[in-house]
Amino acid sequence: MDSNTPISNNSANAPLMQVKGLIKEFPAGEQTIRVLHDIDLTINQGEMVAIIGQSGSGKSTLMNILGCLDQATAGEYKIFGQSVSRLDADELAELRREHFGFIFQRYHLLGDINARDNVAVPAVYAGMNGQARSARAEQLLADLGLADKVNNRPNQLSGGQQQRVSIARALMNGGDIILADEPTGALDSKSGADVMKILHDLKAQGHTIIMVTHDPGLAQQAERVIELKDGYVIEDYRTEHYLKTQDQDKVLPEPILAQHRKGKLSSFIDRLFEAFKMSLLAMRAHKMRTLLTMLGIIIGIASVVSVVGLGKGSQAQILANISSLGTNTITVIDGYPWGDPRRRYNDDNLTPQDAQAVADQPYVVSVSPQLDTNINVRYRNVQEAASISGVGQDYLTVSGETLAQGQGFDEQSILRRTQDIIIDDNAKQTFFADNANPIGEVVLIGSVPGRVIGVLEPNDSGFGGQVDSPTLYMPYTTMMSRLVGSPNIERFVALIDDSISSSAAESAISTLIEGRHGTDDFRIRNSDSIRQTIEATTGTMTLLISSIAIISLIVGGIGVMNIMLVSVTERTNEIGVRMAVGARQNDIMQQFLIEAVLVCILGGLLGIGLAFVIGELINRVGGESFKVIYSPASIVAAFVCSTLIGVVFGFLPARNAARLDPVEALSRD
Incomplete structure (x- = not known):
């Protein structure tokens, strides 16, 4: 048989790939360039085909279309009897993953991972079991003479070794069809010969080999040569190598993925990892x-x-500063609301009895009446204008202030109108700068003597606490009878049970006082409103x-x-x-x-x-x-x-x- 015998379309083997009237065009500005012209081909299972031609002849483009990396502009391409043009991107990826193995001239290895992981990449996307994947990658590398290079990265391998890694990668999922683009183009003569031997061995194992090359001598090692020129098939013939091997038994590549494929969820997690x-x-x-x-x-x-x-x-x-005024407190203040014309006629409306009526309510914890005045205070040779506040026995509770020294007022202090006083830190510094313990000392408040029984902790909150002038506190009953001579108080502060809504308590107190007075001659300040x-x-x-x-x-x-x-x-x-x-x-x-x-x-x-x-x-x-x-x-x-x-x-x-x-x-x- 002549070495250049044309291939008959009536091949004994069932067609693996069929190409009819295939055209490939590329845009070039406003025009298009046709790279492949009406290509008709049939490739059978187990063949070793060399596509040869000069640069620009369209051989790499044809291989990319056969490998489902690219698609034709026109014509029909069927693989396994299925039209490729009807497949979407993921279905084409599945074909490449399940059936193709690519060997590139420039290796195209991933530089950040080692040889074993490079080989295993196709199996990751195919869903192969992790342990089986690693074992197969190492076995393939060992079969190709790279058993000691599994942990080396591409930049630690020679060109021939990198090409072997790419061959192992092509075989990872089985590689029914091996597509080799100039597989020896970047290698020295010895490495090139080794790669060709590997390809022949793969052919003998039943793999279909499609090789692109510009070297006629390399092409003659294949069973069949398809020569392209300017996008046309000018020759398609059998080689002498085919004549020597045509009587060999045909085998099929060993199925790999079916043995070790994981479930969809496990495969997805693996790809995610x-x-x-x-x-x-x-x-x-x-x-x-x-x-x-x-x-x-x-x-x-x-x-x-x-x-x-x-x-x-x-x-x-x-x-926290607001809390120094008392937690969840409501202050009832004497006098009509701001802007009310009645305000100028009568502001003396609030009494201790009003405070007591509120204190008797179940939702109130404690109440402290309060009234204020300013007066000169003297201690020995020190005299200073001071603020005087008359307060109830529960003042410390409702105000949140604490004692640094001494004690507070009790019920007897209110009932007996005692002349006991509590001073703030400012008053202590003013009148008792040289006295670390002023408890028991007597100061003159106007013409009324007062005995110090307690000293408050410093309060720098700025919310009704420490001011520039000294502040002294005495029982409100004492102040009403001895200093101001009035039966009225200016305000009282009620501490509300934390389990009760502050707004509900405010409404109830307002209703209670308005009922007692018959009018709204008071104002209410809710600390919770301020907080909010x-x-x-x-x-x-x-x-x-x-x-x-x-x-x-x-x-x-x-x-x-x-x-x-x-x-x-x-x-x-x-x-x-x-x-x-x-x-x-x-x-x-x-x-x-x-x-x-x-x-x-x-x-x-x-x-x-x-x-x-x-x-x-x-x-x-x-x-x-x-x-x-x-x-x-x-x-x-x-x-x-x-x-x-x-x-x-x-x-x-x-x-x-x-x-x-x-x-x-x-x-x-």
Whole structure:
């Protein structure tokens, strides 16, 4: 038989691939360039075919179409009797994953992982069991003479060794059809001969080999040569090698995936883990870029957490100051409401009996009547104008103030109108600067003597507590009878049971006093209303400032998106390799989305850590008067926010990566 015998379409073997009228065109400006013209081919199972031609003849384009990396512009291509043009991207990926194995001239290995992991990548996407996957990868490398190189990365291997790794990768899922693009083009003579021997061995094992080459001598080692010129098939013939091997028994490659395939959920988790691992490797390989990407997230999260902490600390300090007036207190003040014309005619309406009537209510814990005046106070040779407050026996309870020395008033102090007094710290410093223990000392209040029985703790809250002038407290009955000569009080403060709604208690007290007086000749101040107002105000301010801080988070998110877009561009070749070995579009999207989320999560954690550092510095500088109080809710919200930023701003780069054309991706370095 002549060595150039044309192939008959009536092959004894069932057709593996059938191509009819195949045309491939590429856009070139406003025109198109036709690279392949009406190609008709039939390739059978187990053949070893060489596609030969000069550069630009269309041989690599034809191989890419046969390998489902590219699609024809027109014509029909069937594999296993199925039309390829009717398959979507993921179905084409499944074909590449399940049946094809690619051997590239430039190896196209992933530089961040070792030889074993490079070989195992196709099996990850195919859902092969992890243990079986690792064992098979190591066995394939051992069969190709690389048993001692399984942990080496591509840059630690020679060209021939890298090509062997790519061959092992092509066989990982079985590799029914091996597509080799210039498999010896980048190798020395010995390494090239070794690779060809491996291809012949694979042919003998039943694999279909389709090899692209420009070397006629290499092509003659195949069973069949298809020669292209300017996009046309000019020859399709059998070689002498075919004549020598045509009587050999035909075998089929050993099925691999069916033996070790995992369930859908386990396979998905495995692919997710692979994406996670590759994301970590990519971040580690570009540490500075990753850090700069995270910077906006770090600043934004730290700002939000710190601002909320500052707001909480300020709010807590203000509320603590309010509590110095008494917790859950209601103050009833003598006189008509502000702006009422009756106010000028009669302001002496409130009596101790009104206070007692309120004290008798079940929702009231205690009540302290109160009236004030200013008068000169003298102790020995020291005389000073002072504020005098007449209070009830429960004043300390309702006001929240505490004694530093001595004791408070009791029931007998009120009933007997004792001339006992309690002084504040300012009065102590004014009249008893040289006396550490003024208890028992007598001061002259106007013309009325008073004996000191207690000293209050300093109160710098600024809420009705310490003022510039000294303040002295005496029983309100004593003050009414001995100092002001009036049966009325100016106000009384009622401490409300914590289990009772403050607003309900306010309404009940108002109704009670109005019923006693027959008119609304009094005003009510609810400390809880003040608390709510301050909480609302500080909350609004915190929200406002947080909103400003969130802008930095958005800016950081845009930075993440920009860097991820750059990352996609830099790693286009890697994406092409993963698509070639069978990665789905979702697999590619997951990888880049996970990387964006990891960057933002890590940035969020660092931002939270920075916020704690800032808070600690503020707490040390501010001392006891000012504290940053961290809100667990704000920390969780910041963490969730950083994760969402990764998802939102990482989606576009991830989608762009998933939609890349495999052929274009592989062509980029």
